[in-house]
Amino acid sequence: MAALSDPIRVGLVRVLADGRERGWGELRAPVAKSTLSHHLRVLRDAGLTRTRQEGTRCFVTLRAQDLQARFPGLLQVVLAAAEDEDVGHQVSLKDGPQPT
Amino acid sequence: MAALSDPIRVGLVRVLADGRERGWGELRAPVAKSTLSHHLRVLRDAGLTRTRQEGTRCFVTLRAQDLQARFPGLLQVVLAAAEDEDVGHQVSLKDGPQPT
DNA sequence: TTCGATGTTCGTGAAATATCGAACAAGCTA
DNA sequence: TAGCTTGTTCGATATTTCACGAACATCGAA
Numbered sequence: 418m419a420a421l422s423d424p425i426r427v428g429l430v431r432v433l434a435d436g437r438e439r440g441w442g443e444l445r446a447p448v449a450k451s452t453l454s455h456h457l458r459v460l461r462d463a464g465l466t467r468t469r470q471e472g473t474r475c476f477v478t479l480r481a482q483d484l485q486a487r488f489p490g491l492l493q494v495v496l497a498a499a500e501d502e503d504v505g506h507q508v509s510l511k512d513g514p515q516p517t
Numbered sequence: 518m519a520a521l522s523d524p525i526r527v528g529l530v531r532v533l534a535d536g537r538e539r540g541w542g543e544l545r546a547p548v549a550k551s552t553l554s555h556h557l558r559v560l561r562d563a564g565l566t567r568t569r570q571e572g573t574r575c576f577v578t579l580r581a582q583d584l585q586a587r588f589p590g591l592l593q594v595v596l597a598a599a600e601d602e603d604v605g606h607q608v609s610l611k612d613g614p615q616p617t
Numbered sequence: 618t619t620c621g622a623t624g625t626t627c628g629t630g631a632a633a634t635a636t637c638g639a640a641c642a643a644g645c646t647a
Numbered sequence: 648t649a650g651c652t653t654g655t656t657c658g659a660t661a662t663t664t665c666a667c668g669a670a671c672a673t674c675g676a677a
Contacts, residue, residue: 418521418522418598418602418604419522421522422518422519422522423664423665425665441623441624442623448665448666448667449666449667449668450623450624450625451624451625451626451627451666451667451668451669452665452666452667453624454625454626455625455664455665455666456665457624458625459664470624472623472673472674472675473622473623473673473674473675474622474623475623475624487601488594488597488598488601489594490590490593490594491594491598493590494588494589494590494591494594497588497589498518498588498591501587501588502518523634523635541653541654542653548635548636548637549636549637549638550653550654550655551636551637551638551639551654551655551656551657552635552636553654554654554655554656555634555635555636555655556635557654558655559634570654572643572644572645572653573644573645573652573653573654574644574652574653574654575653575654618677619676619677620675620676620677621674621675621676621677622673622674622675622676623672623673623674623675624671624672624673625670625671625672625673626670626671626672627669627670627671628667628668629666629667629668630665630666630667631664631665631666631667632663632665632666633662633663633664633665634661634662634664635660635661635662635663636660636661636662637658637659637660637661638657638658638659639656639657639658640656640657640658641654641655641656641657642653642655643652643653643654643655644651644652644653645650645651645652645653646649646650646651646652647648647649647650
C-alpha cells in the first residue's frame, strides 16, 4: 500500500491507468533507468502491476481488475486525488503514437 | 497522502473512524508518547484530523466530512483495505467504556 | 561471433522518517 | 506555592527509501 506514496509511482500508475500494456521504453520519467527499474519493481512487488518479458524488452500492465477486486475503488480514488493534487504529472509517455 | 503510509497512523485513523472525538489518553499505541505526538501531528498537518485543546489535554477527531469532500471514497477504501490486510490493529482504545 | 540495445543488479551516498528519552511548558489540584 | 498530569519540543540515532552510475546479463541483429 505504501507503494503509492511516491510521486513517480503514482505517475506510472496514471500512465498505465488506461489499461493498455506499455513498453519500458514508452515510459518517460525524470529518473535514471536504474531508478525507474526500482520503482517498477516496487509496483510489481506490491501487486499493482504485472510485467511480461518478451525478448530483451519488458511490458508492464496495471492489474486494474485484481486491484478492483481486492481494494474496490482504490484506483479511482487514487487517480482522482492524484489529478486533483497534480501528483505524478512528471511521468508521461514518450512521443510515438502507440499501435492500437 | 503519504500520511497514510505508516501502520501506526492507519491504526489511529481506524480508531477514529467512528467519528467520535477521542482524548489523547484514550489512544493506545505501542510507541513512546513523543512518537505518538509526532504521528498525530503528521495526521493533523495532512488535514486528516483536527485537534482541540482543553486545559492540559487534547482531543482529536477525524475530519471525515472534509475528507469525503476532498477525496471521495478514500476513507472507506483505506479502512476496508486496512481491515483486510490487518494493518494498524496495534492501535486501540484503552479500556474504560466511553460515555455515549 | 561480435555488436548494440534493453533492463536488472550492485554499491554507494543523500535525504526523509520513525523512534526514543529527556527537558520543557501549561494547567489542574492540594 | 508546590507538585502532578499532560502533551509538545528537542537532540540523537537507526532504519528506510530514493537516486545515481557502473557493471552485468540477455537477446536480437549484423
